[in-house]
Each structure stands twice: as structure tokens, then as C-alpha cells.
Amino acid sequence: MTTQLQQTLLDWFAANGRDLPWRRTRDPYRVLVSEIMLQQTQVERVIPKYHAFLELFPSVVELAAAAPAEVIRAWQGLGYNRRAINLQRAAQAVVEAGYPADPSAFPSTPAGLRDLPGIGAYTAGAVACFAFERDVAFMDTNIRRVVRRLSVGPETVPPEPREAELLAHAERLVPPGQGWSWNQAIMELGATICTAAKPQCWRCPLREHCAAYQVWSTADSQVELLPQTPRRRKAAEVPFQQTNRYFRGRIVDALRAAPPQTALSLAELGPLVRPEWTSEWLPWLAKLVTGLANDGLVAWISQHGSELAHWSVALPE
DNA sequence: AAGGCGGGGGT
DNA sequence: ACCCCAGCCTT
Numbered sequence: 001m002t003t004q005l006q007q008t009l010l011d012w013f014a015a016n017g018r019d020l021p022w023r024r025t026r027d028p029y030r031v032l033v034s035e036i037m038l039q040q041t042q043v044e045r046v047i048p049k050y051h052a053f054l055e056l057f058p059s060v061v062e063l064a065a066a067a068p069a070e071v072i073r074a075w076q077g078l079g080y081n082r083r084a085i086n087l088q089r090a091a092q093a094v095v096e097a098g099y100p101a102d103p104s105a106f107p108s109t110p111a112g113l114r115d116l117p118g119i120g121a122y123t124a125g126a127v128a129c130f131a132f133e134r135d136v137a138f139m140d141t142n143i144r145r146v147v148r149r150l151s152v153g154p155e156t157v158p159p160e161p162r163e164a165e166l167l168a169h170a171e172r173l174v175p176p177g178q179g180w181s182w183n184q185a186i187m188e189l190g191a192t193i194c195t196a197a198k199p200q201c202w203r204c205p206l207r208e209h210c211a212a213y214q215v216w217s218t219a220d221s222q223v224e225l226l227p228q229t230p231r232r233r234k235a236a237e238v239p240f241q242q243t244n245r246y247f248r249g250r251i252v253d254a255l256r257a258a259p260p261q262t263a264l265s266l267a268e269l270g271p272l273v274r275p276e277w278t279s280e281w282l283p284w285l286a287k288l289v290t291g292l293a294n295d296g297l298v299a300w301i302s303q304h305g306s307e308l309a310h311w312s313v314a315l316p317e
Numbered sequence: 318a319a320g321g322c323g324g325g326g327g328t
Numbered sequence: 329a330c331c332c333c334a335g336c337c338t339t
Contacts, residue, residue, distance in 0.1 A: 038334040045325070046334090079323030086336085120336050140334045187334060196332065197328080240323095249323055295322090 005209045006175040006182065012205040013185030018043075018192075021050060022130070023184060028106045029060040029091075031131035035123045036087045041078055043191065049078055060099060060106075063091040069315035072297060073256050081252055085296045086118025093117070108132040126183070135179035137171040139163070142190025143183070147173070149194060149212035157215070247273060247288055252297055255315045263301040267309040282308040289313050 002010070017023070020043065022034035033053060037046045053074050057063040063071070068088060075084035093116055097105035107113045108131075113124035125138025139147070144166060151169040152161050174182050193200050207213040240246055254272040258264060266285050270277040273285065286308055292298040299316040 035334065040322090040333060040335055041324085042326075042333050077324075079325085080335085082322070083336085118336065122335060126334070138334095141332085142334065191334080245322060245324095 002175040002178070005206065006173070006178075008205050008209075009185045009189065010175070010178065010181055013181060013188055016192075017184065017188050021047060026131055026133065028108070028127060028131035029063075030054065032090070032123075032127055033087065035126050035130070036083050036118060037078060039083060039123065040080060046078070049074075060091045060094055063088055064095040067317045068296065069260065069317055072252065072315055076253070076256055079249075081249075081297050082295050083118055090116040090118060108134070110134075110136055110138070129179050129183050133180045135174055135176055137167060137174050138183070139167055139170060140187065141196075142187045142194075143170060145196060146186050146190045146194045149199075150206060150210050153211040154215050155212075244288065244291075248292060248297075250274075251285075251288060251292060252315075255298060255313070258314075261314065261317065263312040263314040265310055265312045269313065279309060286311065 022031055025031065034046070034050055037050055037053075056070065056074050057066055066088065068085065071084050071088045072081060075081055078084075094106050099105035107116065108128060110121075110124040110128045113119050113127050114121065119127070122138050122140050125136045126140070128134040128136050129138070147166050147169050148155065148161065151173075152166075173186070189204070189206070193204050201207050201210075201213050201216065204210070204213070207217075250273045251269065254269060255264065257272075264272075266282055266289070267279070269289075270279075270281055270285055274281065289298060289300075289311075293300055293313070296316060298313050301312040301314050303311045
């Protein structure tokens with residue numbers, strides 16, 4: 001049984017949904033690749049990387065067998081490089097469990113998927129739904145915002161609902177037998193109409209059902225049409241170009257730019273990472289590289305002697 | 318509960 | 329100068 005609200009959004013999605021590459025497949029590997037790439041990363045930037053990645057690693061078997069260095073190279077431009085490492089480890093876990101000879105070795109339930117590295121509550125639900133067509137509810141930033149507005153009201157009206165409350169709303173909304181379309185549809189609405197800034201309620205198919213729109217559309221609250229943020233004062237923070245995060249990125253990028261399998265000494269790497277490099281920075285650089293090595297993003301090749309400058313590092317083969 | 322983790326785009 | 333983006337993991 002589908003309600004009028006559900007049918008309205010499903011019809012809107014059928015007519016207006018974007019033709020995204022991962023919506024054309026139910027291959028769990030391809031769906032997984034897309035979902036990992038889409039974590040905190042916009043659709044438009046993922047699309048070309050998704051195609052290129054699948055060209056390099058067409059199946060879970062090939063990804064599992066690849067050199068980590070090549071997987072890290074393929075991740076360039078996506079950010080959050082640990083996702084690449086975790087994705088390959090997930091592929092290795094699936095293959096070691098017997099996939100594809102045993103298709104059941106690829107987990108198809110949220111609980112089973114949740115056990116794979118890099119897969120949290122959202123991604124587990126999304127893969128169960130989008131690859132295995134299970135009628136499950138899950139929350140990403142789009143679904144959370146749509147459900148928040150639809151079932152609770154404007155973000156400007158406290159109190160902020162608990163995550164569990166929003167998830168309960170989301171679960172009630174999933175039309176039995178149509179979880180795939182429903183979850184794609186509600187995410188699509190959040191991405192294209194019910195946006196964080198300047199939601200376009202005038203072209204929203206659900207506005208007559210929406211708790212937030214009820215408030216926003218009343219004459220004396222026009223001022224709240226734009227959800228305004230509390231505007232908390234924030235302590236002045238360090239410029240991004242001075243953060244660990246920035247230099248971790250620079251280090252991995254420098255190793256990507258080097259020919260495959262080349263190791264760089266810290267003395268060689270330093271000037272590539274900061275223009276004002278002097279040997280004074282050696283301990284700082286060694287510490288950053290050690291952190292990256294702990295994450296599996298780089299590997300120490302040699303740490304001979306006590307001369308930090310001669311320690312060398314490469315992408316992990 | 319908070320902080321770390323990348324990078325690009327929008328306003 | 330912020331904010332936002334198909335989050336996850338560790339502490």
C-alpha cells in the first residue's frame with residue numbers, strides 16, 4: 001500500500017530523477033564503489049572518477065588483487081584517501097569469503113555490510129537497498145534534511161530531534177516493495193530541491209505534505225523562508241594550508257606524481273611538500289609520514305641509520 | 318560527544 | 329570568510 005505522499009514523490013522521481021551511472025546497475029561491487037566515493041563528495045565530482053576507477057578495477061576480484069599504490073592513485077582528487085584503503089580491504093574481505101564463486105559471500109544485509117571496513121550505518125543501508133533492493137531506511141545528509149522538514153518542521157524551530165526519531169520517521173515513509181525507488185527519490189529531492197540553502201519549495205512535489213512548508217508559507221513568517229543558521233561565534237582557526245590535513249594531502253600527492261614504485265627520501269620529499277623547506281623540518285615530516293603509514297596510505301621503504309634525511313617512503317605496493 | 322580526515326564548489 | 333557535500337573512525 002502506498003500513500004498519496006509516497007506515490008507523489010515516486011512519480012516525481014520517475015519523471016525528474018537524474019540518470020546517474022550507479023542507478024543503472026545492481027552489481028553490488030559497483031554500488032559499493034559509488035557509495036564509498038559519494039561519502040562527503042558531490043555527485044558531479046564522483047561521476048568521472050567512478051568510470052575511471054571501474055575501468056582500472058572492473059570487478060571486486062581485480063580490486064582485491066591490485067597494488068594499494070594503484071588504488072591510491074585512482075583516488076586522486078576525491079579526498080579522504082583512507083576511503084581507498086578501506087574500499088580495497090572490503091573487497092579483499094569479500095573475495096576471501098568466497099565471492100564471486102559463492103554469491104552469498106557479498107553481504108546483502110545492513111548488519112553484514114556494516115562489518116566491512118569503511119562501511120557505516122548509512123553505506124550499509126544504501127548498499128543493501130541500492131544493490132540488493134532491500135526495503136530499508138537509512139539517513140544521509142539529504143534524507144535527514146528532507147525528513148526533518150517534512151515530518152518535523154523548519155530547522156529554525158527547536159528542539160532539534162534526535163537521530164533515532166528522524167530514522168523512525170524515515171522508516172515509516174518507505175513504501176513496501178519500492179525501497180530502491182523511494183530512497184533514490186528522497187535523496188534526489190534533497191539534492192536538487194530541498195537543499196540546505198534556499199530550498200525551492202515552489203517546485204517541490206511534497207510541499208502540501210510538508211511541516212516546514214506549512215510554517216514557511218504563512219504570511220507572518222516569510223522572514224524564515226531561508227533557514228538561518230544560529231551563527232555561533234567560532235574561534236579563529238589555523239589557515240587550512242598550515243594544517244596536518246593539508247600537508248598529508250601534499251605528501252600523498254607528491255608520491256602519486258612520482259613514477260610508480262619510486263621511493264623518496266625525506267630530504268627529497270620535503271621540498272616537494274613545502275617550498276620553504278629546510279632540514280629543520282625533518283622531524284615534523286617524519287611524524288606526518290608515520291601517521292600516513294599507520295593509515296596504510298604510504299609505506300616506509302628504509303629507516304636505516306639515525307639520519308632522518310635518508311629515511312625513504314613510497315606508496316604501498 | 319568531539320575531532321580528524323580532502324578537496325572542490327558556492328555564496 | 330564562511331558553508332556545504334550520498335560519512336566513518338578513533339578517542
